[in-house]
Amino acid sequence: MTEQTEKIILSSDIIRSRFPKKFKPEICIISGNISEIIKEFKHLGELNYNDIPGFNGTENLKSAGKIIFAKTKKRDVLILNGRPQYFDGTDMRSIGHRIYVLKFLGIKKIISVDEIAHLNPRFSCGEIALIYDHINLMGDNPLIGKNDDTLGIRFPDMSNAYDKELYKNIYKVLQDNKIRINESVYLGITGPESETEAEARFYRDIGADILGYSIVPENITSVHCGIAFGAIGLISRELVADRMSDDSRTQKQKEKDKSQSYTSSVKILKNIVREIADKI
Numbered sequence: 001m002t003e004q005t006e007k008i009i010l011s012s013d014i015i016r017s018r019f020p021k022k023f024k025p026e027i028c029i030i031s032g033n034i035s036e037i038i039k040e041f042k043h044l045g046e047l048n049y050n051d052i053p054g055f056n057g058t059e060n061l062k063s064a065g066k067i068i069f070a071k072t073k074k075r076d077v078l079i080l081n082g083r084p085q086y087f088d089g090t091d092m093r094s095i096g097h098r099i100y101v102l103k104f105l106g107i108k109k110i111i112s113v114d115e116i117a118h119l120n121p122r123f124s125c126g127e128i129a130l131i132y133d134h135i136n137l138m139g140d141n142p143l144i145g146k147n148d149d150t151l152g153i154r155f156p157d158m159s160n161a162y163d164k165e166l167y168k169n170i171y172k173v174l175q176d177n178k179i180r181i182n183e184s185v186y187l188g189i190t191g192p193e194s195e196t197e198a199e200a201r202f203y204r205d206i207g208a209d210i211l212g213y214s215i216v217p218e219n220i221t222s223v224h225c226g227i228a229f230g231a232i233g234l235i236s237r238e239l240v241a242d243r244m245s246d247d248s249r250t251q252k253q254k255e256k257d258k259s260q261s262y263t264s265s266v267k268i269l270k271n272i273v274r275e276i277a278d279k280i
Contacts, residue, residue, distance in 0.1 A: 002148045002150070004093075004097075004100075004148050004151070005148055005150060005151070007053070007054050007097065008097065008100045008101055008104055008151075009104065010053055010054070011052050011053060011054055011055055011097070011101045012101045012104035012105050014047075014051070014052050014053070015047060015052060015067060015101065015105060016105060018045065018047050018069075019045075019069060020044040020045050020069055023044065023069055023076050024076055024106065025069075025075075025076040025077055025078045025105070025106065025107060026075070026076075026106060026107060026108045026109060027075060027076075027077050027078070027107065027108070027109050027110075027111070027277055027280065028077070028078040028079070028080060028102050028107045028109070028110050028111070029077060029078070029079045029080070029110075029111050029112075029113065029273070029277065030079075030080045030083060030110060030111070030112040030113065030218060031079070031080070031081060031082075031083070031112075031113040031114075032082060032083060032113070032114070032115060032214075033065065033081055033082045034081070034113065034266060036266050036267070036270045037113070037266065037269060037270055037273050038068060038070075038079060038081055039270075040270060040273050040274050041068070041070035041071060041072060041077060041079065041273075041274065041277075042070060042071040042072070043068060043069070043070055044069040044070060044071055045068075045069040046066050046067060046068045046069065047066060047067045047069075048065075048066045049065050049066060049067070049082065052067075054094065054097055055097070055098060055101070065080065065081050065082020065083065066081050066082065067079070067080055067081070068081055072274050072277050072278050073274075073278065074278045075277060075278060077277050078102070078105070078107060080098065083095075083098075083214055083218075084098075085191075085213060085214060086138065086140070086190055086191075086213065086214075086217065087190055087191040087192040087213055092140050092141055092142040092144065092217050093142055093145065095142055095217045095218065095221070096142030096143070096217060096220075096221035096224075098218075099142075099218055099221035099222050099225065099227065100151055100221065100225055102227065103151075103225045103226070103227055107227060108227060108228060109163075109166060109227065109228045109229075109230070109280055110218070110222055110227055110228070110229050110230070111166075111170075111230050111231070111232065111276065111277075111280070112214070112215050112218050112219070112229065112230070112231045112232075113231070113232050113233075113234065113269065114186075114212045114213075114214045114215045114231065114232075114233055114234070115212065115233075115234045115236050115262060116129060116186070116210045116211060116212040116233035116234060116235055116236070116237075117195070117210065117211050117212070117235070117236070117237035117238065117239045118182075118209065118210050118235050118237070118238055118239065118240070119187075119200060119203050119204040119208055119209055119210060119211060119239050119240065119241075120182070120184070120204070120209040120210070120240075121240045121243075122182075123182050123184075123209065123210070123235060124235070125235050125236060125237065125238055125257070125258075125261035125264075125265075126235065126236075126260070126261040126264030126265055127180055127182055127235050127264075127265060127268070128174075128179070128182065128232055128233060128234060128235065128265050128268050128269055129182040129183075129184040129186075129209065129210050129232065129233035129235055130167070130170060130171060130174065130181055130182065130183055130184060130231075130232060130233075131162055131184050131185075131186045131210070131215070131230075131231040131232065131233060132162050132167055132183055132184065132185070133161065133162060133185045133186070134161065134162075134185065134186040134187065134188055134215065134216055134219060135185060135186075135187045135188065135206065135207065135208055136188050136216050136220075137187060137188060137189050138188045138189060138190050138216055138217070139190065140217075141216070141217060141220050142217045142220055142221045142224075143156075143220060143221070143224055151224065151225050152223075152224035152225045152226065153224075156220075156223050156224045157223075158220075158223055160223075161219055161220075161223050161229065162219070162229060162230060162231060163228035163229055163230060165228070166228050166229070166230040166280055167230055169276075169279055169280045170230055170232070170276055170280060172279070173272055173275050173276050173279055174272070177271070177272050177275075179268060179272070182209070182210075182235070183209075184209040184210045184233060185207055185208050185209050185210075186208070186209075186210050186211070186212060186215055186216070186231065186233065187203050187206075187208035187210065187211040187212075188211075188212065188213070188215060188216030188217075189211055189212075189213065190213065191213040192213065195211070195239055197241050197244045197245055198241075200239040200240070200241040200244060201241035201242075203239075204240075204241060210233050210235065211239065212233060215231050219231065230280065232269060234262060234265035234266060234269065235261065235265055236258045236259075236261040236262040236265065237258055237261070
């Protein structure tokens with residue numbers, strides 16, 4: 001057994017020991033600290049990341065979070081409320097560790113939620129994006145280093161990185177609820193600085209519709225260990241290159257607009273998140 005696997009087992013055993021009676025989750029929702037979404041589920045218990053060895057990734061308080069043991073009418077659900085971020089100094093292996101722990105806990109499907117910016121001029125702030133592929137420009141990934149063959153193969157096939165069946169089921173929920181569906185290629189970059197106009201133009205030219213800082217390493221690790229992965233973006237910023245130089249808003253106004261857009265997109269997801277968990 002490798003040192004990496006030993007750490008995964010240690011974390012998973014601690015989490016499993018806190019499971020409520022007869023709790024057998026196969027679905028996990030990963031998000032930032034989105035209290036509105038969490039409230040949509042029945043809570044059975046919780047566990048702070050800081051109480052799980054190797055789970056928090058960094059001491060940065062913004063990355064602190066907790067695992068919530070939750071339930072819908074039909075299913076048990078794990079919710080990772082909060083995520084360690086690469087831009088906070090968390091290394092890729094630590095980000096990947098959390099995904100492997102989910103695998104050892106019996107999770108078969110992940111829905112990852114990320115606040116994003118849109119590059120596609122047809123999209124609007126305050127909407128949500130349904131991700132079907134990504135481009136990794138983070139300059140790193142959680143599989144770099146010695147591979148543990150018990151976790152996954154050395155070169156995992158990324159042709160179905162965002163599981164097609166999972167995508168189809170989420171799409172159907174959005175369609176049934178008459179929600180605009182922004183099908184998207186997600187660009188993963190490091191952050192946390194905002195993007196220049198030249199960068200935004202380049203990102204759009206290479207085929208990206210949206211960008212964010214969180215989903216790519218989670219996705220790569222999920223594919224590596226065989227967890228079906230779906231992702232939803234909450235659109236809070238616009239990065240349409242030809243519009244950026246004409247934007248005369250102050251930084252304070254930009255932050256206010258971003259907050260309002262984020263709230264609007266969270267509200268959309270909040271109304272359907274339980275249905276998604278039940279129907280995927």
